[in-house]
Amino acid sequence: MRTRLGAAVLTLALAGAALPMAGCGQFASLQAKMAFKDANAAYQSGDYRKAAAKYEEALQRDPSMSSAYFYLANSYDNLYKPARKGEQANDAWLQKAVDGYRKAAQESEDPKLKKLSLEYLVAAYRDKVGDPAQAEPVLKEMIELEPNEPSNYFALAKIYEDAGQYEQAEAMYMKAKDVHPNDPAVYMQIAGFYNRQGQFDKTIEALETRASKEPNNPEAYYTIATYFWDKSYRDKTLKDPQKREYVDDGIAATDKALEIKPDYMEAIVYKGLLLRLSANLEKDPKKQKALLDEAKALGDKAAELRKQKSAGAGAATAGE
DSSP states (O other): OHHHHHHHHHHHHHHHHHHHHHHHHHHHHHHHHHHHHHHHHHHHTTOHHHHHHHHHHHHHHOTTOTHHHHHHHHHHHHHOOGGGTTOHHHHHHHHHHHHHHHHHHHHOOOHHHHHHHHHHHHHIIIIIIOOGGGHHHHHHHHHHHOTTOHHHHHHHHHHHHHTTOHHHHHHHHHHHHHHOTTOHHHHHHHHHHHHHTTOHHHHHHHHHHHHHHSTTOHHHHHHHHHHHHHHHHHOTTOOHHHHHHHHHHHHHHHHHHHHHOTTOHHHHHHHHHHHHHHHHHOOOHHHHHHHHHHHHHHHHHHHHHHHHHHHHHHHHHHTO
């Protein structure tokens, strides 16, 4: 009888204990939600110290609240001040931000928040920690998550380029091209890389490919013209025949831009500049004068267009 009674008491005791435990779980979850709500309000008002404390509280009460990890990390990131780098307390904020972004990337169930966490982690390593090499594995992880996103390849290429690993950088730009072969922006990135490497022919090739992808965009041809002008004007090592070729190619590019948009003021200006370079290379005084006269006429036309644009902007402001 005692055995039965003892067993019954034990059963009741266990059942009684289970009820408060369940209630504690629900209470903890409710407290976590309240802390998360308070944290969000502080975050939105820019009180990142309070926000961080409340996000910490929410996660202590409910570690499964995965979205809180990113906002906790970003609160610490906002507390960090680059101008105070080297101060122990300030640097601790940055380390907590880095650790938090990594945790957010691991725990987040939202793909967008996971991606954002990785992006902020890369930025923290590159721009604040000052150790871009630590961003390399993160970017590789991002590429695995989104193999068709060219911006990830660009970011990794820049890290390689800054480290002097030019072959690896070029390979990343080529991979970006492979995944988005018809994206004009990809070729602008490639052109920028080759231009920084002093590879002018490859720069122009990339710019011309970009123009072929959007043949009705006058800015694409105008951009080509600016590169030809810059090379012809600034590179003192160029021989006259090569310089003349570049000048002529630049003028041809402005002509294409103006065929599409006759009042393209910037293209008009650059055609005038290129004509002046052409005049400097011309030996025949009559041809030289003709080129200079045409350049002056284009300069006047650009000035008139600029005046009309300014008057139109003024009229629009007055009408508001």
